[in-house]
Amino acid sequence: MIEPDDRTGWVSGLRRFPGGSDIAQVTFTSGTTGMPKGICLTYEALNDTVERLNTVMSLDGSVREYVGVPPNYSFGLGRFRACAAVGGQAFIPPRGFDVGEIAAMLRREEINALSAVPTLLRILLKNADAIGSSGRNMRWIEIGSQYMSRSEKEALKALFPNARIVQHYGLTEASRTTFLDLTATDGEGLESVGRPVGQTRVEIAEDGRIRICGPHVAKFAMADGAFSPLTDADGWLTTNDLGEMRDGNLFYQGRADDLINCGGIKISPELIEAELREALTPSPAVSLARIPDPLRGDGMLLAHLPGPHDEAALRAATEAVLRKRGLVVGNALKLTQVERFPVTATGKVQRRILGENFVREETDRSLHDQIDRAIAPQDADTIRALFEAEFNRPCIRDEDSFVSLGGDSLTFVVISAAIEDRFGSLPKGWEVLPLANLEALFPKPREQSGGVLAMRSISMETAMRAIATLMVVAHHTFKAEVGAGVDILIMLAGLSMARVQRARLVSSKRWTILRDVFLKIVLPYYLVLVAFSLRRMDGSVAEFLLVSNFVGRVGSLLTPFWFIEAYIQSILVLILFACIPAVRTFIRDQPAKFGFAFLAAAIGIKIIAILTFDHDELLNRTPDQFIYLFAIGWCIYFANTWTRTALVVGIAAFAAFLNYASVPWWGGFGGEMRGAYKLAAVMLLVAVPVLVMPDLVRRLFLEISFASFAIYISHSLTIPRLREVMPPTILTIVLVAIGIAISHTIKLALPIAKTYANRRVQQR
Known part of the structure; x- marks a missing residue:
């Protein structure tokens, strides 16, 4: 063993190692993603690596190398062996990688070689003026196994024009598997990490992971005093790195455990970081990490050091880079400024720790x-x-x-x-x-002058949602024939779909509409449904599958809450339509005409279904009977011309007449006035965009509209007990107040629930 007098400075008198299959060295991994493990390397593996490395670099005995990485890990140890093999010298810097020290030693011609990882070389490139013309004194550079972009490599070649610059890809278990000679490469090839040399072989597994085979590969790892195999029966090591082979070159695409799966789109942090450094001047110091996201699976954390770019610029640039990959990230992207990145001893950013620290800080924030x-x-x-x-x-x-x-x-x-x-x-x-x-x-x-009696305006859509909600409650408290409230809510759902979901409907993200509905509507509905089933001491699988409206008569109360099923089934029908390319184009290019075509088809299906099937037991609550209401809502949104307005009002009036006349082939239930209520709602929505009313009434309508879902799903649970002790008017007021209280409670409780969930994720 050769041990220098000091822990830093020049190391010389090194010698080559013997050959053989005995274990020569146990090297611990840098712990980028977890606890370090001991890798057992044989003399044969170490010598094979050195021979291939020195052949590619054409290293000779004149080498005097500044080793800019820790000497007790795979990369740094390899540099000392390489220098020893040719009788050269290596320098361990006393303060670690120091650009000023490198520049001074180059000027004095004390060093002619450098080894460093891309993170450190970026610091050097930012301080290129310190190197200046002395860069010509550099003869050899080896770049460690991290991603480095083509432009960064080109800048490095320009700064050191006489150097043989080689980048390797490898890991402790298989050091220096591929080599890229930057000096002999240009163009797109600089984006790669080179190709295998000698007896080394590389292939890509079906899941995109890099597999390595060759005499340099370690066969065993040591942990807790026990040995475990690293390779399969054929000698192949399957890494946790992603890559692809093109024209014999390996293109590194990041670590599989760093990969971010955001809404089904997989993102490599290192590639995004490289593009951000290209997009912004000066290049920002950023690191992208994975954090949990309740809707998309994985969210993204962009951590950045203090610099010239504010968070708005960093966010805009990141979103632009992600959009090129088909990802509109929205609020799944978080930004945070840190004083320094957590790194391993070899300078690799520990993204997992970045993400964990952010989640911890978020959960520790004041409730x-x-x-x-x-x-x-x-x-x-x-x-x-x-x-x-x-x-x-x-x-x-x-x-x-x-x-x-x-x-x-x-x-x-x-x-x-x-x-x-x-x-x-x-x-x-x-x-x-x-x-x-x-x-x-x-x-x-x-x-806000004039007090609660001052006249204020409110949109008709907001007011109509409140009115329809009140109609639903009154239908059950007064037992009055005002059952059109649910029909109006279905129309408002169609109107809302046309307004806010149309763009997503015609994109590849159309199925995420159902995902959002499930999280925001179906899950709360399930909680209420469980409570309702426990109160009745029975239940139905069809209710939980959201298809009980196909089963038959279910009683005097809304059991199950059929509007929820109607709403989800309507959205599902529209999404299925949008899966047809021609229909999707029709929706995108001519949404108004599509709406009326959709309405005509829905009316035709309703009539044919009535004439074909007996709907009495189903109370006309199946999609074939109510989907036309959803289509009317879509058409209302586009009723911005006299022709469209007259058409949608005319269709609603015709439907009201058929309902009033109890025409057998039209169906319907709920009394003669049901159609009239729907017609009135359509006329108000298309003709009166704004209502003016006392501020007290307007505020009440806003509260009811905001809490409409909570009122709808909560009122049926409390009616049976309260009906016995309250008159209908008081009962209606109480049920609406309970729904409003539940809605505000949920909104206030969400931060607490989010905090608890994040803590659970952090603990796991």
């Missing part, structure tokens, strides 16, 4: 702050603050709109109600307006 964000829409002083609170995004750009931010129908209700409450009536189509335009329309909250 009061999170609750403040939850109720912020009611207190926001600007449209931007309202958007940031509801979408949980700190930096929203001027060009962003409600639709581009991924808003859905439930978010639409919340934000539109909050804007109308604080700022005034919204213009039609506000959901697609850029934020800058909305802020120009509503620069500040309006003066």
